[in-house]
Amino acid sequence: MQFLYLSTLILLVVSFLTNKKKTQKAIKIAYKKFTKILPAFLTMLIFISIVLFLVPQELILKVLGGSNKYLGTFFASVLGSLTLMPGFIAFPLAGILRQQGIPYMVLSAFTSTLMLVGILTFPIEKKFLGSKVTIIRNAIFFVISLIVSVVIGILFGEIGI
């Protein structure tokens, strides 16, 4: 994180020393783009804070911990698509789940959809891609997440073929 701040600062200073006008223009562009997308961010934040309240970690543990691994994989991918959480919450949670003996394919379905499919990020994605392409992209990436889970299941010996 500090690296990001530091490099941005250095770039800004260098840019300013090279061309004051261009730098001012860059800041203006940044400000304009930022304020334009801000409402979508706010909407997303409100969604996230409510959904994460409705889907607490205990519920995730319970749902994914079911005995059937295929059903577990399905629920995991639905939960992963619905929720959005930063890596520092998601992976330790996956670690706990693993210790409880939950198959890798279920964990993969959860983490992959968490990263690739975003129902909560829809307000933001729509601003850039439009509704139609956003839906198509999420659908395709959902399928990719499932394929990854199946391969993980096979390679970890959880699916016999």
Next chain:
Amino acid sequence: MKIRNILYLIFLIFLVTSYLFHWESGEKITANFITFALSMIKIVPVVFILIGLFEVWVKREIIEKHLGEDSSWLAFLWAILLSGTTIGGLYVAFPIAAVLHSKGAKLSVVFTYVGASAVCRIPMAVFEATFLGIKFTIIRLLVSLPLIILSSVIMGKILTKQKFVIKGE
């Protein structure tokens, strides 16, 4: 007043009342909201400054040559390498994808960047490997990346024909 603003107002009133009356559920939602807002405030404004600098300094020809319609397969490698350094999540990747596209990067490369930035941000992959093992992370990357590239190429082909553009802001 816009519907959106009314929703914000309702949410704000909800937060304040649950704080005043110590309503547990409301307080939990507030805590969630603050956690996520803070983690985004730390990243997003900086990313937009970088996007602004990118827009004024990077020449269109450079992006067109390396990531544009006539670029080689290397374009996909650049997209994946760039995604490895991306932080945050998809919400950061979309503004970056938009600015790349507006500078002439082709759609298939832009979609590859978006997908790859979801699955192979380096700090995240390292973190994942510590909790789920390196084998898990490697399989996940090796399976998802080719699929992401393949689907991005198909999506790019179809959408380019339809003259689809990513909206700038």
